[in-house]
Amino acid sequence: MVYKTRRRHTMNEFIKESVQKQFSKNPENYVKNAWHAKGDDLAFLVASSEVEGSMTVLDIATGGGHVANALAPLAAQVTAYDLTRDMLQAAENFIRGNGHDNVVFTEGDAEQLPFADETFDRVTCRIAAHHFPDVPKFVSEAFRVLKPGGKLLLIDNVAPEADELDIFYNDVEKLRDPSHVRAWKKSEWIRVLELSGLRIELVKRFRKAFQFQSWCQRGGVSPEDTALLETKLLQTSPDVYRFFSIETDESGSLVSFAGESVYIQAVKLP
Secondary structure, eight states, rough: OOOOOOOOOHHHHHHHHHHHHHHHOOHHHHHHHHHHHOOOHHHHHHHHHOTTTOOOOEEEEEETTHHHHHTTTOOOOOOOOSSSSSHHHHHHHHHHHHHOOEEEEEEETTTSSSSSSSSSEEEEEEOGGGGOOOOHHHHHHHHHHHEEEEEEEEEOOBBBBHHHHHHHHHHHHHHHTTTTTOOOOOHHHHHHHHHHHHEEEEEEEEEEEEEHHHHHHHHHHHHHHHHHHHHHTSSHHHHHHHTTTTOOOOSSSSEEEEEEEEEEEEEOOO
């Protein structure tokens, strides 16, 4: 009798399967959600991108396709790239519905890009990298596919520099969304980007106010976990309470709290 050895999944593979499961639940929500579809950060990325008509753009972890959609009128071609097939299909429906025919849609892993070296003038990634299990590998791949003089335009939620606040914020995000890996600190992002060979050109912070109930609903959080999250946020230390601007109503129920995201623009030197 021959016994077949079943290959064990690595931790990174489990994480990526979790991401696919999370974003396959209702991909249309991510297309329509105001946080993703609009926002000062998206407008700032587009205004700062300096994308011109001859340029090619790669949008990694495109999600609902909002960055790809916004840059399509400016570029020669945009590649919308995502790990989750259902999410990519929703993005394609959205972008094609807006009349853009210069966007191609490719399924794949942010840490293993199927593109040749020095292919793109711009690489973008917005509100996604906290789902990546190997951020340095993602950065290395982004660097590889950028042309000399090309730029990485990155936006992601970030953790505070203080360890206590960092741990608290990431614990909260993980409880809300099991596919969350880690929001990095601003200092960590700057370090990994510069170590890859990129040069930082611009860093801008954006405050993000989360309405608690809608924030949980967008993540598909169960009533039980919603209650756990509310308790965790309300029963934290005064320093954490103050830093995250936690607000309650007259009954003491949690209304909102605030985090932050950061835009980082980095260039690959010629």
